[in-house]
Amino acid sequence: MKKRKFTLFRALLLLGIFCTAFGNADAQTTMQAGDIAFTGYNCNNSGALPNQVSFVILRTGGISSGTQLHLTDNGFNKESQALQVANGEGDILITFNTALPQFTEVYVKASANGLAIDACTYKNSSGVFVSTNITASVQSGEFILSQAGDQVFAFQGSLATPTFISGIHMNSEVVGALSQPASTAAGWDVTANANGATGWSTSQSRSAIPNALVNGTTAIMVVTAPGTANAEKDNATFNCSAAVGSSAADLRSKLNNVTNWTSQDVLPYTVPTNCTYIVSAPPSVTGHPSNATTCAGSGATFQVVASNATGYQWQVLIPGGGSYSDIINSTTYAGATTATLTLSNITAGMNGYSYRCVVSGNVTPNATSNAATLTVTAPGTWLGAVSTAWSNTANWSCGVLPTATIDITISSTAVRMPLVDIAGAICNNLTLGAGATLAFSGSANALEVKGNFTNSGTFDPSLGKLILSGAAQSVPAVNYKDLQITGGNSKTLSGATAINGVLTLTNGLLVLGSNNLTVNATGSIAGGTSAAFIVTNGTGSLTQNNIGTGGRAGTVIFPVGSDVSSFTRAALSNSGTADNFTIKVSQGVFNSYTGTTGSGAITQDYVNKTWFINEGTAGGSNVNLTLEWNGLDQLSGFNGNNCQIAHFNGTTWVSTGTPGFASGLDPYTISRSGLTQFSPFSVTSSAPLPLQLLSFTGKRNNSDVLLQWKATAEKSISTYELERSADSRVFTPVGSVAAQRQGTSEVHTYNYTDAGAFKQGDTWYYRLRIVHEDGSALYSRTLQLNGNAGAQDLVVYPNPVHGSVLNIRWNNATDETAALTVSDLMGRVQLKQTVQTTGYNMPVQLNTATLAPGTYLLRISSAVSGQTSTLRFTKR
16 A cells, blocks of 8 residues: 555644745635646655656746645545545645746655655756745645655645646556446546446555646646556656747647656656656737726836746836836835736826836747736715715715815716715815815805815805915805805905805905806805905995895994905995895095096095995995094094094085094094995094094092093084093093183183092003083093003004004103114124104004014103103014
């Protein structure tokens, strides 16, 4: 008998001998019949058991690292279509821990007892058989090649479900006593499950050829006269003279042709053969690489299929790079010299790269594949693959929800159009293509766009909120529910736009240009400061609808300015019939107007702004109007102590109401009630004041505030009411003094003490409410007193200084001379100037044109009182 019983000792040796101790972490190559062919077989060395086999890899492209292959001497039963594993035959597992090219010969030798592996090697590129990066072990049974005839199968999978790759058969049977058929080259041994006329009973020596293999093509029976007596052989080797084929298929045919083998008993042959297996025809590409599309950060593969190939070299062409260059393995590329090129960690910059493979063979010329192009898809393309929900990552390219740095594109080719279904949707640039739509699924949902919004499709924000928070942005011309302007910089209307919900001005300018902005009856405006307002710098204007009785009650703010650096808002309330009001403010005031274009500039006694105010339906309105301006807007000769709103009646400017004192500390405001006719308006101080308020001063005396004012021409004045505020906006009465009303030229001095004021707060604002006999009233300018200040209260503006002028105002000024000294934070004097303070709190100007940007200290010394004050300001 050929084999011994399976023992516990054998089980302890199943690990065998490892040629190299490397793990199997790579994906293996799945082989098919004919991908290897046997080259040598020895089972008899003068009675000893060499247990040697060798084979050559014929698969085009070779095999990858991690590939596993089994060798077994179990026979195959034709009747049961299964390996006869019950006979205790051996199963060797070979693991290739390195990629091996086509035409590599592999050698395996089992121990004499078949329980372990004595050697496993392969022929490297230097022509030397080495044992590195390959392992082999006996998994089960005893791998002993019988001297009475045997076979070896190469397969992948398991003994129960093998995928046969190749086979070599050395046995031969003659016609049996029970008429069992003789062996044939086509079918090998005819086997059965039990003795009988149908075939030979299975044993360790007999085997049929599996259906998956064909003798002479993918397997070989090394018996020259099968079915005759003594035809079986113990040792065989392939003749190297036949190791050259015209193609891989031709070489495979030669390897499985018995006439190209030498065989005999008793003495073994040299195994492995160490032949040079080559193909004499030049290589040719039979399968070209395909274009690949992937996402940045992902991977891709390119594969080539070639015949007669012995080597591969992948090349890359970078757009604009001129010519192809060889690829070497790196963190980006793997398999640069194999049939499959693998790319990892792909970047957006690799978009458009072209790849090809140069295939070499044993003879020239080389073959070059067609080029394949890599397309790198960045996150941000709307696919609409599973739903309309913006929040579902499966609807976006690369499975990535857009972030503040991702540009997004929505095209009409998407399966479904998106609906913003979350409150935190955000992106950088947004491109809405022709035929595409973008809308919101609910009023609480919001989309923030930090870059450009290019709208060539249909954008419907009638539900939800659009937030524009980037640099210079274009505002799509649509009807909005809610729109928020933030992030600074200017946002420009691209066409007529309407607001049905809330327009929130947080930080940034909404520039109208030639387009109109309408806030409908259900809408409103929130915010509005010098850093966030609506710029009416062209023919466009701001309209707010339904203001008045039966509509929007109270004061409605129009946060407008004529340019990006001038915030000059207007406010109105309408006690008459509700109407739509339109306001546009322009730079300059003129003697005549054609539409909103003026001619004949006015150069003194006015605020240099024109507010064009119109009602939708003429008549029925009764408007209280407040206009606001900055100190720098005042023309020469303008007197804030004696100003009023003026209306251009189509021919000339007409002053409306009673002249009075502008309110505020810069910016300033003036109001007028009872307006029934509209456009244009400005502010003038050209009319005489019925009262001359010569001064209004205050100072601290311990915890009290001592207030004093001087007036003349007060014949029509009945009472002076003192009002106080903690925030300069909401004032409450604190006392009153009756007017003396004697003559028109006498100067009258009034005093009032606000006892204990500084026990209640550190800073107070005071103003006079000057009441006429008919009950009408006007206000003085506002006086600011600080709890830690002395006799003088100083204000500097604007701070920081953006131009070349710093305004300095004394809230309780007297006629005197003051010395101004500007020094840097190191104490070095940069500028000196002497100024004269006159009149009622009028500012003086310090020229800062020579100062470099930085922070400075302003020292102000009074020539009369000797008092010194120091303030800090910044030059931009």
